Amino acid sequence: MTAKRTPLYQVHRSLGARMIEFGGWQMPVQYAGILAEHRAVRTQGGLFDLSHMGEVEIAGPRAYEVCQELFVTDIARIQTVQAQYSVMCFADGGIVDDVIIYRLAEERYLVCVNAANRTTDYEWMVEYNRDRAEVIDRSDEYALIALQGPQAQTVLSRLTPHDLSAIRRYWAVQGEVAGVPTLLARTGYTGEDGFELFVPAERAEHIWQACGEAGRTANLVPVGLGARDTLRLEAGYLLYGNDIDARTTPLEAGLQRLVHFEAGPFVGSEALRKQQANGIEKQLVGIKMEGAGIPRQGYTIWSGQESQRQVGMVTSGTQSPMLGVGIALGYVSPSCADSGTPLAIAIRNRRIPATVVKPPFYRRSKSK
Amino acid sequence: MEAPKELRYSQEHEWVLVEEDNLATIGITDYAQDQLGDVVFVELPESDTQLTQDEPFGVVESVKAVSDIYAPVSGTVKEANTELLNTPETINEDPYGDAWLVQVEMNAPEELDALMTAEEYERFVEEEQESADE
Numbered sequence: 001m002t003a004k005r006t007p008l009y010q011v012h013r014s015l016g017a018r019m020i021e022f023g024g025w026q027m028p029v030q031y032a033g034i035l036a037e038h039r040a041v042r043t044q045g046g047l048f049d050l051s052h053m054g055e056v057e058i059a060g061p062r063a064y065e066v067c068q069e070l071f072v073t074d075i076a077r078i079q080t081v082q083a084q085y086s087v088m089c090f091a092d093g094g095i096v097d098d099v100i101i102y103r104l105a106e107e108r109y110l111v112c113v114n115a116a117n118r119t120t121d122y123e124w125m126v127e128y129n130r131d132r133a134e135v136i137d138r139s140d141e142y143a144l145i146a147l148q149g150p151q152a153q154t155v156l157s158r159l160t161p162h163d164l165s166a167i168r169r170y171w172a173v174q175g176e177v178a179g180v181p182t183l184l185a186r187t188g189y190t191g192e193d194g195f196e197l198f199v200p201a202e203r204a205e206h207i208w209q210a211c212g213e214a215g216r217t218a219n220l221v222p223v224g225l226g227a228r229d230t231l232r233l234e235a236g237y238l239l240y241g242n243d244i245d246a247r248t249t250p251l252e253a254g255l256q257r258l259v260h261f262e263a264g265p266f267v268g269s270e271a272l273r274k275q276q277a278n279g280i281e282k283q284l285v286g287i288k289m290e291g292a293g294i295p296r297q298g299y300t301i302w303s304g305q306e307s308q309r310q311v312g313m314v315t316s317g318t319q320s321p322m323l324g325v326g327i328a329l330g331y332v333s334p335s336c337a338d339s340g341t342p343l344a345i346a347i348r349n350r351r352i353p354a355t356v357v358k359p360p361f362y363r364r365s366k367s368k
Numbered sequence: 369m370e371a372p373k374e375l376r377y378s379q380e381h382e383w384v385l386v387e388e389d390n391l392a393t394i395g396i397t398d399y400a401q402d403q404l405g406d407v408v409f410v411e412l413p414e415s416d417t418q419l420t421q422d423e424p425f426g427v428v429e430s431v432k433a434v435s436d437i438y439a440p441v442s443g444t445v446k447e448a449n450t451e452l453l454n455t456p457e458t459i460n461e462d463p464y465g466d467a468w469l470v471q472v473e474m475n476a477p478e479e480l481d482a483l484m485t486a487e488e489y490e491r492f493v494e495e496e497q498e499s500a501d502e
Contacts, residue, residue: 034431035406226405226432292453294409294429318431319408348411348427 006051007143007204015222023116025052028224037227038321041190042364045149046223047211050196051204054118054139056125059108062132067109070128071101072250072272074263078103081172083187086258087250088124089268093275094246095253097121098238100187102172110138110183110198114240128267143204147211148194148231150364151218156195158214160184164195178210189228191235192364230318233327236286236359242297243284243315243329251275252331253284282312282331286359287343289326293352294319295345301330305344305351311336314345320361326354327361369493370398372464376480377489378440380422383464384483390474392441396428398463399493404430407459412448412469419443419472421479426469428459441479443472 003026012019017028028049031037040046058067067075073086080103088096097117102110113121122137129135147156153164159178164186167173172185183198199207212220229239238244244253251259251272261269289295295317303309312332320327328345336343339358344351375383381400385393401407409429419425424436425445448470452458459467474480484492 029432030405033406035408230431292409294434296434319429321431 004052006049007201008049008051008208011205011208012049012222017222017224020225022225023052023114025115027052028222030224030226031222034224034226034230035321037221037223038230040219040221041149041192041223041227041231042322043150045147045151045155045194045215045218045220046190046227047208047215047220048146048148048223048228049204049208050144050146051142051201052115053144054113054115054121054137055142055144055198056111056113056122057108057136057138058111058125058129058133059136060133061107063107063109063134066125066129066133066135067101068263069266070125071099072259072264072266072268073101074260075101075109076263080105081174081183083170083172083185085170087244087255088121089250089266089272090246091268091271093249093251093268093271095240095244095248095250096124096246098240098244102183102185104174104183112144116241141201142198143201143207145197145199145204145207145211146188146194147197147215147220148188148190148223149192149220151215151220152192152194155211155215155218155220156184159210169193178207180207182207189235189237190231191237191360191362192231230321233316233318233329234320234322234360234362236329236361238284238329239316248284248331249275249280252280252282280334283334283337284315284329285332285337286357286361287314287328287330287345287354288357288361289328289345290342290353290355293345293347293350294326295328295330295347295354299328300346301332301354302344302346302351303336304342305353307344311343322362326352328354329359332356369402369490370464371486371489373486375464375486376440376483377486377492378438378483379492380438380440382438382440384440384480385468386474386477386480390443390477391446392443392472392474393468394440394470394472395463395468396437396459397489401460401463401467404428404433404435404459406431407456410452410456410459410469412450412452413445415445415447417445419445419470421476421482428456437469439472440483441472441474442476443474445470446473447471
């Protein structure tokens with residue numbers, strides 16, 4: 001199967017991006033370099049093509065009922081136009097995908113799903129829908145462009161008549177950007193302030209160029225998937241396929257706050273209730289290296305440098321560009337999950353000391 | 369891509385500079401650093417470590433990947449560039465200069481015959497890029 005191209009593929013090529021295959025798509029992994037792009041987003045702003053992400057619409061008088069069964073979160077709490085991070089589970093509590101649900105109208109929800117899961121998610125939703133609501137894969141109609149960083153609002157305000165300061169985090173408006181109908185959501189995956197713009201696919205290049213122009217004085221730079229990954233990890237966000245998947249539950253992944261049993265039943269609620277009563281056997285934690293070494297996916301976690309007891313496995317890891325130390329997410333035995341617990345990570349043939357910390361690893365300064 | 373004429377090159381993208389008395393300085397090429405991207409971590413052998421041609425002797429890590437460094441020649445490590453441990457980004461900035469990795473006393477200088485000239489290396493890289501583009 002050949003990898004698909006987003007509407008911005010040619011733009012990335014002309015910007016000199018290095019392309020990789022990700023989730024069945026040809027995507028830019030870096031332009032100027034991962035570290036430079038990472039720092040630009042933390043200090044000024046970055047522009048991301050996220051058009052590989054999928055969008056599924058669930059609409060109709062019974063859309064609420066269907067969403068309430070599909071997602072672990074209380075759907076009634078989501079107002080128009082509000083965004084809610086959530087997960088879909090299998091009957092055994094394993095995670096189908098993590099998503100953001102946007103309530104576009106009283107009876108219309110747009111679910112943003114991971115690129116690699118687009119087809120399975122859609123099929124899963126259709127199966128559970130049992131013809132009650134309209135479930136439509138809108139992925140090809142939308143391009144998704146993110147503008148993230150401390151300058152995001154300033155830059156975007158040059159392109160839209162909307163008062164962006166009135167859009168709170170995890171809220172959205174249906175409006176216009178550069179004259180094009182856009183869903184402007186104050187969401188993101190970087191730990192910075194910023195917006196995600198759902199735009200008609202055929203106008204993606206127009207919006208991208210407009211953002212680039214408007215951001216020139218703010219030193220806005222294009223950012224690839226390489227920096228997207230280091231940014232999200234510093235911010236403590238999970239990545240489906242690494243940190244969560246069908247073999248992990250939201251309770252194990254530290255997503256209890258999303259699980260609203262009282263709003264259910266939802267697919268997986270019975271299994272999760274049982275797991276909550278019996279206790280979990282592994283728990284996702286943040287880990288910060290205390291010695292030199294970069295934790296990577298698949299490295300084993302031990303209860304100490306000399307210990308013979310393996311207590312877990314790293315699911316995501318990198319050298320934090322802002323902190324200059326190795327950071328990781330991984331699953332450990334609950335007995336080792338308290339913040340401050342000393343651990344060791346096996347890197348090649350050495351055990352490097354590390355400590356359990358509560359993510360995020362990096363927090364933006366709130367002063368403006 | 370830059371490949372200075374006075375160096376010899378391995379298929380694993382290391383360079384060797386041969387000086388007097390069988391002393392060889394080893395580093396990674398401009399092409400290798402570009403392929404790696406931002407280098408953020410380096411692991412080097414200690415002095416007196418024995419290197420064997422084509423065997424890994426150290427590690428370079430970029431943001432995204434871990435790569436072994438292979439010895440282009442066999443010999444004894446006389447000195448490792450420990451400066452790089454604190455400033456791994458030098459590998460991206462000056463791969464043929466300040467970012468030398470180790471200096472080795474060769475014990476089989478005839479191994480140099482198996483390495484490529486700059487011209488041969490440039491051709492080798494072109495072919496590697498072409499096959500990657502397919």
